[in-house]
Amino acid sequence: MTIQPSSQTGNTTTTATLLGTYLLRLGDDNLILAQRLGEYISRAPDLEEDLAVANIALDHIGVAQHLYTYTGEVEDDGRSEDDFAFLRSEREFTNALLVEQPHDGFGDLITRQFFFDAYQLELWTALAQSADERLAGIASKAVKEARYHLRHSSSWMIRLGDGTEESHQRIQRSVNDLWRFTGELFDGDSVDRDLSNAGVGVDPGTLRPAWERTVTEVLAEATLERPDDPYQASGGRHGVHGEHLGHLLAEMQWMQRTFPDLTW
Amino acid sequence: MASAIDELLAAVVDPEIPVLTIADLGVLRGASVDEHGVVTVTITPTYSGCPAMGVIEEDIVSTLEAGGYDQIVVRTTFSPAWTSDWMSEEAKRRLNEYGIAPPQQVGSTPEPVLCPQCAAPETRLVAEFGSTACKALMVCSSCAEPFDHFKAI
Numbered sequence A: 001m002t003i004q005p006s007s008q009t010g011n012t013t014t015t016a017t018l019l020g021t022y023l024l025r026l027g028d029d030n031l032i033l034a035q036r037l038g039e040y041i042s043r044a045p046d047l048e049e050d051l052a053v054a055n056i057a058l059d060h061i062g063v064a065q066h067l068y069t070y071t072g073e074v075e076d077d078g079r080s081e082d083d084f085a086f087l088r089s090e091r092e093f094t095n096a097l098l099v100e101q102p103h104d105g106f107g108d109l110i111t112r113q114f115f116f117d118a119y120q121l122e123l124w125t126a127l128a129q130s131a132d133e134r135l136a137g138i139a140s141k142a143v144k145e146a147r148y149h150l151r152h153s154s155s156w157m158i159r160l161g162d163g164t165e166e167s168h169q170r171i172q173r174s175v176n177d178l179w180r181f182t183g184e185l186f187d188g189d190s191v192d193r194d195l196s197n198a199g200v201g202v203d204p205g206t207l208r209p210a211w212e213r214t215v216t217e218v219l220a221e222a223t224l225e226r227p228d229d230p231y232q233a234s235g236g237r238h239g240v241h242g243e244h245l246g247h248l249l250a251e252m253q254w255m256q257r258t259f260p261d262l263t264w
Numbered sequence B: 001m002a003s004a005i006d007e008l009l010a011a012v013v014d015p016e017i018p019v020l021t022i023a024d025l026g027v028l029r030g031a032s033v034d035e036h037g038v039v040t041v042t043i044t045p046t047y048s049g050c051p052a053m054g055v056i057e058e059d060i061v062s063t064l065e066a067g068g069y070d071q072i073v074v075r076t077t078f079s080p081a082w083t084s085d086w087m088s089e090e091a092k093r094r095l096n097e098y099g100i101a102p103p104q105q106v107g108s109t110p111e112p113v114l115c116p117q118c119a120a121p122e123t124r125l126v127a128e129f130g131s132t133a134c135k136a137l138m139v140c141s142s143c144a145e146p147f148d149h150f151k152a153i
Helices: A018-040 A047-075 A081-086 A106-127 A133-161 A165-181 A190-197 A204-221 A244-258 B002-009 B052-066 B089-098
Strands: B028-033 B039-043 B072-076 B123-127 B135-140 B146-150
Touching: A018 A047, A018 A081, A018 A106, A018 A190, A018 A244, A047 A081, A047 A106, A047 A133, A047 B123, A081 A244, A106 A133, A106 A165, A106 A204, A133 A165, A133 A204, B002 B028, B002 B039, B002 B052, B039 B052, B052 B072, B123 B146
Parallel strands: B039 B072
Antiparallel strands: B028 B039, B123 B135, B135 B146
């Protein structure tokens, strides 16, 4: 048996085209977050929240699916949405580090979601104007969902932050812990810049002011402090992840890896 | 030719809400047949992750096959993005009769959602996410019945 390792140096790319690389990043963010959300179903504070977590995860899976399908068409190498989801290794995933972060409790889950929702609302709003019609279509659908998700996660931030002393302390800790993964969402590289110049993508740096406004506003209403941590982690966009992603993939991909080409 | 196809497709219902057809919902965007007899049906999802889309696709194919067509292509479009405003007044009435409070106009001043059981306006939101992605869970303070509300998006 020959083992073919993917690149060990990071910067692994499994895509031949610029657009494919871009779509895959967007897709990976949504799939990995959906998997994290899925882990929490049956553990939420109440049954209604279990349904909410499941519904939000489903929206993200749907978005990932549409993006992967499109990636496969752009790359034109015969790969399906399932190949992208189940047959890539850790270094080949290009999601932002924020979405792969594990949760130690509901506060982590909702904070991670809140930071990400506020980002995706701006992202999809911008991409709905993309010169790429297919991407614009996916974005104009996803923006409606992102708005709904953000309303939900914001209300929890406020409820927990402006709640009991215990809930306040715990959600503040989640905010502090996850803050260092927010900067990466806005780190553009040449892929973003080239596609932004072509009117297809968006330079994520331009989304930051609106994100800051939303986050500052909600944290203030939640009586939470906005962290001021200068250290920001990055690497996800180039396949350099923390230890958590491997564990997540092991669970998510187990079935396809064990029984290749298994279908229901 | 197209109208015969439209007639057949009028029988395809949403698997989650069988009182509404996919045409009622606005999920069905169009159907055409080319000179080789290939029928192309275009649909759009209500939500990105709507799990009913696969079933809807199968139902379209089997319905048209039963109607004598054998070359069928179902394509999905995202643009323009689906909105609950595409639902007809007649469809909203049937939805209400079925026990699901219909969506209000997107962007309109929010009015009280009327209970589909007793029509009382004293209702409140229990959860923003309900049994499916397109519905929220509400409860009537007057008759105490819980009910689904089709979200306006």
